[in-house]
Amino acid sequence: MAHDPFNTPADRIRGVLKYWKAGLAIAAVLVVLTERNLIARENKDHLVSGEVERIDTANGKPRATVRLGEAQEAVVVLPSGTPCHAGSKIRLVRHDNVSQHSFRPADPPCAG
Structure with missing residues (x-):
């Protein structure tokens, strides 16, 4: 089986980092929901x-x-x-x- 030259650790890290904006958007939504008391209630x-x-x-x-x-x-x-x-x-x-x-x-x- 041939070795894939584009399957290096750096390529895998770049693949994950190209979705950083989506992760940031999800984190922002969770912060807003928590602040508006829609999740994580502490009564x-x-x-x-x-x-x-x-x-x-x-x-x-x-x-x-x-x-x-x-x-x-x-x-x-x-x-x-x-x-x-x-x-x-x-x-x-x-x-x-x-x-x-x-x-x-x-x-x-x-x-x-």
């Missing part, structure tokens, strides 16, 4: 504390604006009959995933 819940700034009503449900630190605020819908008022301490559950986080009241959110 985590944390208990955080804050202070109620004000309570108002929207669509017949009480809702509280909560200060969670110096630079962060959250608006959460409170369950009916919650003894929260402006200035009271409140506990929230922070739900994190890859690209965003949301808040909901803990059970019970405010101490009487």
Whole structure:
């Protein structure tokens, strides 16, 4: 059997490298999908504390604006009959995933 002169290690490496743009495009698509939270979800819940700034009503449900630190605020819908008022301490559950986080009241959110 004759030896193929174009089957050297350098030729095989060149054959793989000519498709580098396709590999780069696939990697870019995976990064975008991961960033948009379409794959590789990491759902985590944390208990955080804050202070109620004000309570108002929207669509017949009480809702509280909560200060969670110096630079962060959250608006959460409170369950009916919650003894929260402006200035009271409140506990929230922070739900994190890859690209965003949301808040909901803990059970019970405010101490009487």
